[in-house]
Amino acid sequence: MESWMMAIAILLPLVAGILVFIIRQYHVQSFIVVLTAIILAVNSILFLQQGPFTYSPGGFNWGLMVTILDYVILLFYLYVGISLRNWLVLIFALTQLIPLAWWEFGMKAHVELTPAFVVDHLSIVMTLVISIIGSLICIYALRYMYDHEHHTKLAKSRQPRFLFWLVIFLGAMNGLVFANNLVWLYFFWEVTTLCCFQLIAHDLTKEAINNAARALWMNSLGGTAFVFALIFLYVTQGGAEALSVQNIISGHITGAVIILPVALLCFTGFTKAAQMPFQSWLLGAMVAPTPVSALLHSSTMVKAGVYLVLRLAPAYAGTHLSTIIAIAGAFTFFAASGLAISQTTGKRVLAYSTIANLGLIIACAGINTPLAIAAAILLIIFHAISKGLLFLCAGTIEHQIWSREIEDMEGLAAKAPLTTLITTVGILSMFLPPFGMLLGKWLALEAAYMVPLAAIFFVLASTLTIVFWTKWLGRLLQVLPKIGWPREKLSLSYSVPLWLLLIGIFVIGMGVGPIYQNFILSATNNVITGNQIIPIGWHSLILTGTAFVEKGILGIFLVWPLFLILAVALLLPLLFIGLKPKELRPVYLCGEQTGDLDTDEWLAEADVKTKFQLGGYYYQKVLGEKTLDPWVNTIAIVILVIMLGYGVIIK
């Protein structure tokens, strides 16, 4: 049973990917993808039911296979570097390839560990996020890519290739969150980097290729740190046992030496989670078709980064490194929220918001109290749902107006009311009560008092967050006086994922109490104690020595009354308060209207009929990338240097 579950989680996406690559018919492809999605989702729920276990695959030399594929991937990077004449890609491919080869062949390192995979509560939460939300995005991609290719008028469809990388991404992520052997973890890490590169480059425009190359070298830099951490652990701790994630986090390896590899691994996590100063690769990734962004931002790729940092939390608990990680994350949260205000492209606002929220999650890991870790896990779940939904909305909007610019979305409510409604809920769910993201932020703020500097960043960033979301929403809602909305029809491949995610926001949001008590607490317990005891089932352990069960959100009251208030505040007026045509009036224009109700023309200078236009504010001089980036990047680099220097040397 367990071996089947593992095989489905990791290998089924690979098989499905190969199938959709070979079979080039739209309907058959769709069938395969939908079927895979359903199986993966059901499988992840089985994991939930099964609870934690450990597993080592047998019957085949998987270790050898991983090694061979490692080199295949790295040699491919080398080829990319040379063929694109991109020296950074080339250099960081070599910095991984040479040490790895020296270590594995020169030193004859042989790492075989049992168990190879450890399934615990945190990885189950992760696999649920990956398998359910990731699958929904794959379903969405079917129709989206069809429309996309129709619009770009491609001669030969590249959709099979696209779906191939999209689907195996899920398998790699599942492998990544289960892997206990660090060498295997590194392999899955590289596969996600590879998938990410291929998907960003998909459209093959110059911009796409350049941005894909940037994503590749930045993640390869992270990969390099990973390789050095591997070798360092192996050499200083004398053997393969040191390369077990369980051994690292459960305190079996002690001493001052452990902190350097841990810091390196956190650095790797930072690159993948696009923390400042590495944010540019994720922003560049916006050129990719929207399902890619949705996948990268919600359930895969960047979540691998925060997963690694969170996973290692007990290994750096109580050190200066931990505090510095908290400050680094909090700074990213703050700076990215500020930069988001100046963005004129919807997808870039979403990207900055992702970077900001990942910063928040990493800061929580750095604060490293049970409350903070619980907040981090809640944020991972809620961010995945809301951000997945928002990217799918952005894609749907893009395919209706063929633009990504916020200014072009002006008055979308009158053109595409359904999409606007869903987008509005998605946006509100990112930063307002009673939605889950805010609950996470609430816990985080409470926990952040341990690191006051982080708390200050949290406060400022929360405020900036309100501004950029509301500003964008305001552009969508701008409508002329008119009665009645057009009916909007969406293809099933669009609407099913959209509605499911929307329902998810409410169901998970309202059920946060039981979810918190049954799952999040167990997962937090895992993270904090470093899996010293892996309990069977979900209810078995309550954290001892912490007061947060009483002091946390659930001790005070339940969340659902707040949802009731939300319904009274917005849903009831929306449904039941009507407006009669005779009650409508044109807006005030100092009496210079040209007459009709739903016109936006007025008599300008010399009584010339003129359409008036409204625009959003972006404050680019103050908050634009040109102004802020040098400062932000410098500060971020200084923090990183402190993290790898001071944080490592002084424990």
Add this chain to the structure above:
Amino acid sequence: MIDQLITVIVALIVAPLIGGLLFGFDRKITARLQGRYGPPIIQPFYDFFKLLGKQHIAVSKLQFIWIYGYLTFMVVSLLFLVLKLDILLLVFLLGFAGVCFVLGAFSTKSPYAHFGANRELLQILAYEPVLLFLALGVYAQNGSFLISEIFKQDKPLLFTLWPLFIAVLFILTIKMRKSPFDISTSHHAHQEIVRGTVTEYSGPYYALIQLVEWYELVLLLGIIALFWTNPLWVGILIALGAFILELLIDNIAARLTARWMVRLSWSVGLVLGIINIAYLYLTKGVA
């Protein structure tokens, strides 16, 4: 449970009465300061009922959906205060109310409302951090965000949180939309924005806005009263003092630009907040 229900009902009825009276008082004082006689003190209520009786007119349906949200969340925030619940969540709910207000203005194609909405966002940018710092300060002092916990303490918050108290006084002007910070909308007519955020509301909908303003005023003064809860009448006196201070400032100050407002609040308000939190952290340690 019954007690709480009674508290809720009393708060729902009494708060707008107090708020309305305070607004009437405001108009009287302002008139006197300007050498006028001024309207009777219950004029706001006359206005309110007159507006309620007017014809329903609107410029879009979206617009007044948000106004109901504004009202509901403002009332809920107030209930959080009187039921002595979590102050951090109170600030977040108040934030939702603010967002509804802005979105209501954005939901029209009106240049003046948009002006106001964009400026109101800057107002949020200016006051929200101070409110969050206040919540954090309460947590630093009491080890809990619960307002009921504040009432259990013998020592008033004012003793340890006085820098934050000054910061809160500062943002009270912004939140009440009084000069020098009546930037997004104003109680006096200003040509360039007409009435800013509320330009497009009229009749009963405008009456709703006034009702929310009354609730909001009571809520804000209530938050100020939290600085001295034992005995509570001292806190209430402090709050009323703060209100009168605002009226004076309103009458002697000219409007500032939005940029100045954000600059001032992010320098003065935030520095005070940060100093306060840092001091508490260093002296008391982790709560």
